Amino acid sequence: MNVTVGDLPPTFTTQSARASGLHPRDLYKLRDRGEILELSRGVFRRADAPTPDWPDLLAVAYRSPVAVVCCVSALAVHDLTNEIPPAVQVAVPRPRRTPTIDHPPTQVFRFDTATFGLGLSTIEAAPGETVRVYNAHRTVVDLMRLRHTLGEPLAFAALQRYVRRRDARPGEVLDFARALDVLGPVRTALDIASAG
Structure with a gap:
């Protein structure tokens, strides 16, 4: 053939x-x-295929189909940050083995299996080709959960930017915060962001 x-x-x-x-x-x-x-x-x-909007996310999705785009990479997808992530950030469920991907640079987080599927959505990384990504609500909550690792300024800025969006749903953010056991800090930050 x-x-x-x-x-x-x-x-x-x-x-x-x-x-x-x-x-x-x-x-x-x-x-x-x-x-x-x-x-x-x-x-x-x-080479003759349409140029992908998210080539690095597409590459990582093919390398690790179970992975979900998360954290700063998901913030970028949802237009909740101006930061360009230094690496594609993805989550895999515990206790799954962490994939090793050198190119594109990739940072892997291990999320709890019981909550791994919460807020799962997809984006079209290239025409007709989707990549799994956490929705905006889950993403801002994840940034609050990981604020000591990824930085409080980044987490608070993402939450403030989210609250200013027309499609913001603070109630859903609180639902995710409750499910991910970070309700107190998220509620306090949400109150501050909403008042500002």
């Missing part, structure tokens, strides 16, 4: 290319000729 670039999906892995009948040496020839781009080790994108 003679596989061409057009036979491959827009984003694919070495494994899926092999399953389609493409030999690894041919895969790397296509990369060297610029017909495909390597997003991360073992993750490729056709």
Whole structure:
């Protein structure tokens, strides 16, 4: 079977290319000729495919399908920060093994299995290709939970920015805070942010 670039999906892995009948040496020839781009080790994108909005998130999602975009990376997705995260931040459920991804730089958090699925949503990282990400409500609560690690100024700024949005739902933020056992600090910060 003679596989061409057009036979491959827009984003694919070495494994899926092999399953389609493409030999690894041919895969790397296509990369060297610029017909495909390597997003991360073992993750490729056709050069003729539409440019992804979130290429790093797409690459990490292919490397670790169970991972969910979280923290500062999720803030960026939801337009709740002007900071550019130095690494793609994702969560995996405990006790799952933490994936090791060098490129793009990735920081992995391990979240409790019982609450891992709370606030799970998706974004379109590239046309027709989705990536799992925590919704805005969960994200601001996670920043408050991790404020001693990621920084209180970042957490409070994200919460203030969230409160100013038209689609802000402080009640849902409190529901997530209750479920994630951080209700007191979030309620206090929410009161301050709402008054400001």
